[in-house]
Amino acid sequence: xSGPVLLTGAAGRIGTWLRGGLPERGWAVxxxxxxxxxxxRPGEEHLVADVADLAAMVDATEGASAxxxxxxxSGESTWPAIRHSNIDGTYCALEAxxxxxxxxxxxxxxxxxxxxxxxxxxxxxTEADAPPRPDTYYGxxxxxxxxxxxxxxxxxxxxxxxxxxxxxxxxxxxxRQLSTWLSPADTVxxxxxxxxxxxxxxxxxxxxxxxxxxxxxxxxxxxxxxxPADDAEVYAEALIEAHGEPDLTDPVHARVGGEYxxxxxxxxxxxx
Ligand code: 15L
Numbered sequence: 364x365s366g367p368v369l370l371t372g373a374a375g376r377i378g379t380w381l382r383g384g385l386p387e388r389g390w391a392v393x394x395x396x397x398x399x400x401x402x403x404r405p406g407e408e409h410l411v412a413d414v415a416d417l418a419a420m421v422d423a424t425e426g427a428s429a430x431x432x433x434x435x436x437s438g439e440s441t442w443p444a445i446r447h448s449n450i451d452g453t454y455c456a457l458e459a460x461x462x463x464x465x466x467x468x469x470x471x472x473x474x475x476x477x478x479x480x481x482x483x484x485x486x487x488x489t490e491a492d493a494p495p496r497p498d499t500y501y502g503x504x505x506x507x508x509x510x511x512x513x514x515x516x517x518x519x520x521x522x523x524x525x526x527x528x529x530x531x532x533x534x535x536x537x538x539r540q541l542s543t544w545l546s547p548a549d550t551v552x553x554x555x556x557x558x559x560x561x562x563x564x565x566x567x568x569x570x571x572x573x574x575x576x577x578x579x580x581x582x583x584x585x586x587x588x589x590x591p592a593d594d595a596e597v598y599a600e601a602l603i604e605a606h607g608e609p610d611l612t613d614p615v616h617a618r619v620g621g622e623y624x625x626x627x628x629x630x631x632x633x634x635x
Contacts, residue, residue: 366426367391368558369465371414371456372433374400377471377531377550381431382407384551390558395423396434414452420459429467429558432456439499439628441635449504457515457523465521469557470512472525472567474543474579475502478620482611487580488619490527490567498620499628509567516565524557524587528570529579535595538602538609539621542576546593549573556588563587575599579619 368385372378373394382404385392393408394400400409412419414434424430434456435449453470460468478498480488495506505527512523529543531550545553549572557563566587569579573591576599581591609616618624 366428367393367408369393369395369424369427369430370433371395371430371452372435372471373409374398375433375437377528378433380547380550381433381554384548385431385555388551388555390555393423393427415447415455417455417458420455421462424459424463424465427460427463427465429469430456430460430465431469431554431558433471435471435504436501439501439623439633441633442500442630444635445500445504449501450507453504453508453511457511457521460521461515461519467522467524467558468512468515469554470508470523470525472508472527473502473505474527474529474569475499475620475623476505476509476527478502478618478623480619482578482617482619487578489580490569490583493619496619498618498623500630502620502623513565522563523565524560524563525565525567526553526557526570527567527579529572531570535598535602538606539615541595541599541602541609542571542574542578542616543621544572544574544593544595545570546572546591546595549589549591549593552591553584553589556584556590560587 368390374396395410477493477496479496480493497503497506509525515521516523529545530540531545535544568584571579572593575596615621
């Protein structure tokens with residue numbers, strides 16, 4: 364495949380991991396963020412633009428082989444802020460890809476698109492068992508992202524892979540994250556697989572490491588070619604000593620979205 368991958372949200376946490384990891388896997392990366400990247404690396408191409416600016420996004424996607432769309436607010440916020448960055452931003456990423464003839468878009472969805480989904484009594488939860496059931500405005504934007512992705516596949520024939528990312532942090536910091544952690548290396552492996560999978564059409568997969576305590580099924584992600592290497596269990600002893608054994612009846616552990624489904628995430632807690 365010729366042409367660089369346009370990486371939106373390149374200055375963010377996941378964007379920074381991908382700027383390191385994708386070139387190691389052979390991808391040329393064109394970086395875009397609304398703020399300049401602090402530590403520009405040799406050979407990197409950089410653009411500063413708002414992802415919700417369609418004209419700028421059309422310019423940015425010109426000649427790209429794929430878009431990896433990581434930009435957006437990374438948690439709950441006010442409706443206007445979410446609508447601008449996360450809903451308009453996703454529309455512009457997809458529409459710019461269509462207008463520029465970019466055949467594939469990888470979207471950073473989230474477990475919060477399905478946050479009110481209960482943990483299954485036993486076994487693993489597949490993506491098909493978790494249709495959109497958002498827990499926040501943030502989750503609504505991620506459910507909208509998946510719906511927009513589906514539209515651009517059916518109507519315009521793009522390939523769109525939605526990654527329902529769990530907890531993408533350097534290491535797990537809570538007992539919930541013993542189940543939901545997606546390590547930096549596995550984040551790169553998952554995006555690489557989403558870029559390489561032959562003709563995925565429309566695909567929605569959980570983004571989680573191979574955690575001993577995970578309850579999200581990885582069959583669909585593995586079918587794309589994802590081979591996770593990490594397991595949060597190495598952090599279990601320390602986290603359980605600090606926080607106690609997880610209470611599986613607590614919404615934080617009993618629902619996909621964890622704390623996002625609790626009253627602490629009611630709208631009045633978020634102001635402009
Ligand atoms: C997400 O989607 C957020 O971006 C991140 O900040 C965490 O809240 C994560 O989900 C999670 O569920 O742990």
